[in-house]
Ligand SMILES: C[S@@+](CC[C@H](N)C(=O)[O-])C[C@H]1O[C@@H](n2cnc3c(N)ncnc32)[C@H](O)[C@@H]1O
């Protein structure tokens with residue numbers, strides 16, 4: 207039987223999950239190449255811009271799992287699937303193969319493409335994009351993603367906030383999905399260029415935005431939202447592969 211290959215940009219770890227529901231927890235990242243969005247402030251353009259597609263190697267699920275096993279020393283831990291948009295890729299077989307060895311899978315996507323294998327994830331993070339990204343949210347597609355994940359997968363929302371319009375977007379999102387946990391992440395206005403393996407970051411500016419966001423959430427008595435930084439950028443700035 208021939209299996210579909212997955213376009214892989216990078217596999218790295220173990221590191222800690224730097225964002226959202228699993229923040230601080232050990233994980234290995236599998237970053238796929240290719241995205242249907244072009245967010246103005248994307249911090250991972252090397253996995254988005256097709257100018258870099260030569261760096262997205264087609265790999266079988268078996269080859270990916272072998273690399274995961276080497277990196278993890280065979281200890282099954284959480285595998286974070288990100289991108290680009292990993293929902294573009296045929297990841298169902300990798301999830302099943304990894305699950306046989308005890309690995310669990312979390313996936314990070316903007317919620318523009320639903321797949322039936324979302325139901326076999328441990329955690330699905332839907333990260334719809336606010337106005338500052340320049341992208342429009344297709345609410346029907348987002349609903350299809352929530353539906354596809356079903357009751358067994360832990361589904362959470364995470365949205366990036368740069369300004370007042372983004373904040374209003376997040377409030378609207380929360381109203382649409384009052385039962386899903388929502389994580390608010392201050393935006394990094396100094397994302398790396400795709401060529402840079404490391405690049406300067408305005409940490410003071412990001413933390414100032416986080417203080418502004420925290421004040422707003424508290425001032426509005428918005429007690430159901432969780433405000434979190436990108437912990438990996440706090441620790442390593444714009445360094446890639448951490
Ligand atoms: C690079 S994306 C890859 C997965 C998927 N395409 C998505 O956007 O959810 C991973 C996460 O990083 C966030 N992100 C991207 N650029 C960012 C920036 N400049 N500041 C803060 N978060 C950012 C995205 O919103 C998303 O939640």
Ligand SMILES: Nc1nc2[nH]cc(C(=O)O)c2c(=O)[nH]1
Nearest residue numbers: 221222223224225288438448
């Ligand atoms: N440590 C760490 N945590 C992350 N959480 C989301 C990431 C991503 O780029 O999708 C990411 C990443 O690249 N590194």
Ligand code: SF4
Nearest residue numbers: 241243244245248290
């Ligand atoms: S959807 Fe995610 S990977 Fe795609 S451009 Fe936006 S932030 Fe980058």
Ligand SMILES: [Mg+2]
Nearest residue numbers: 249250288436
């Ligand atoms: Mg990132």
